[in-house]
Amino acid sequence: MHRLRPRILVDVSKIDMSTTLLGYKMQSPIIVAPTGIHKYAHPEGEVVTARAAAACNTLMVLSFSSSRKLEDVASSCNSLRFYQLYVYKNREVSATLVRRAEKYGFKAIVLTVDTPRLGRREKDIKNKCPLSFFLYIYLPSFGLFSFYFSYSFIAVNFCGSDLEAFASQTLDPSLCWKDIEWLRSITSLPIILKGITTAEDAINAVELGVSGIVVSNHGARQLDYSPATISVLEEVVKAVSGAVPVLLDGGVRRGTDVFKALALGAKAVLVGRPILYGLAAKGENGVKSVIKMLQGELELTMALCGTPSINAITRKHVQTEGDILRSLL
Numbered sequence: 173m174h175r176l177r178p179r180i181l182v183d184v185s186k187i188d189m190s191t192t193l194l195g196y197k198m199q200s201p202i203i204v205a206p207t208g209i210h211k212y213a214h215p216e217g218e219v220v221t222a223r224a225a226a227a228c229n230t231l232m233v234l235s236f237s238s239s240r241k242l243e244d245v246a247s248s249c250n251s252l253r254f255y256q257l258y259v260y261k262n263r264e265v266s267a268t269l270v271r272r273a274e275k276y277g278f279k280a281i282v283l284t285v286d287t288p289r290l291g292r293r294e295k296d297i298k299n300k301c302p303l304s305f306f307l308y309i310y311l312p313s314f315g316l317f318s319f320y321f322s323y324s325f326i327a328v329n330f331c332g333s334d335l336e337a338f339a340s341q342t343l344d345p346s347l348c349w350k351d352i353e354w355l356r357s358i359t360s361l362p363i364i365l366k367g368i369t370t371a372e373d374a375i376n377a378v379e380l381g382v383s384g385i386v387v388s389n390h391g392a393r394q395l396d397y398s399p400a401t402i403s404v405l406e407e408v409v410k411a412v413s414g415a416v417p418v419l420l421d422g423g424v425r426r427g428t429d430v431f432k433a434l435a436l437g438a439k440a441v442l443v444g445r446p447i448l449y450g451l452a453a454k455g456e457n458g459v460k461s462v463i464k465m466l467q468g469e470l471e472l473t474m475a476l477c478g479t480p481s482i483n484a485i486t487r488k489h490v491q492t493e494g495d496i497l498r499s500l501l
């Protein structure tokens with residue numbers, strides 16, 4: 173449990189939520205997280221999400237598992253976009269997508285590093301999403317249809333989901349630290365690692381020269397008993413010691429959650445499921461409502477905590493359980 177420590181009698185007649193990430197200005201520190209297959213939520217998929225993010229001046233990280241081609245997303249609106257990458261056993265698939273992302277104006281590669289294999293997702297197994305539907309909406313995004321139809325991943329997996337079977341055939345579980353060099357050799361874009369939850373890994377990442385870190389447990393979709401990201405954020409922030417921006421995702425549902433993450437040292441937060449809920453409920457307007465609601469709540473929290481700008485939010489504006497225990501010693 174984290175509590176806020178509001179300060180009073182500060183002039184909060186103007187609240188400025190704007191911030192920067194890798195030199196790019198953003199209206200607020202609230203970012204759309206990469207989530208796969210938006211066509212599950214809306215027939216037009218990621219293009220709609222991207223338009224909503226652009227309308228709210230928000231950065232969107234497009235998922236490698238998108239159901240629209242990255243070119244379609246890029247041409248649908250003019251906004252700041254990063255591209256999330258998985259590394260396939262067939263490196264050329266990933267390399268091709270990186271080149272395409274670079275060509276179409278994505279400004280950074282967000283390499284997800286917590287998925288050497290897909291976690292066991294019992295709801296996916298129970299809900300039995302048909303493989304044919306998955307193929308229909310997922311594969312066109314690659315623009316590599318024929319390649320994939322010749323790929324023999326249709327190894328029926330009776331204990332897992334179709335997505336798990338697909339992931340185990342495609343994702344490269346041998347990916348390791350030295351491969352950051354490989355990624356750097358194929359792109360000049362900044363590289364951000366998504367899925368770090370320990371100081372040790374954060375230090376490795378900084379030593380390898382990455383441009384940012386996302387403290388993430390993949391929305392608790394990968395490993396049971398992985399920590400709540402807010403509880404390990406400060407460990408990572410301290411380890412990184414300002415060398416690169418640290419972002420956080422997981423469970424951000426309110427402006428107060430954004431504020432707590434910023435107070436503990438995050439540069440910005442990414443939001444996953446709420447965006448999908450907005451998309452499914454009301455398309456572009458639904459996603460806009462979710463982003464605007466979070467922005468409005470953050471603005472109010474900043475006013476009530478006496479912090480008129482993002483830089484004014486400090487570690488002293490939040491109290492953790494650890495703080496309380498230490499104060500009792």
Ligand SMILES: Cc1cc2nc3c(=O)[nH]c(=O)nc-3n(C[C@H](O)[C@H](O)[C@H](O)COP(=O)(O)O)c2cc1C
Pocket residue numbers: 205206207208235236237256284366388389390391392393421422423424442443444445446
């Ligand atoms: C349906 C769904 C699909 C996701 N797909 C991806 C993905 O393709 N790539 C990725 O790096 N993370 C993916 N994630 C994880 C999100 O990027 C993010 O880490 C997580 O959703 C944050 O937690 P939240 O949903 O509580 O906001 C996915 C999450 C969900 C819920």
Ligand SMILES: CCCCCCC(=O)C(=O)O
Pocket residue numbers: 208237258287290338339342343390393
């Ligand atoms: C490339 C196949 C794996 C897709 C995993 C998508 C994801 O990250 C998630 O569902 O979570």
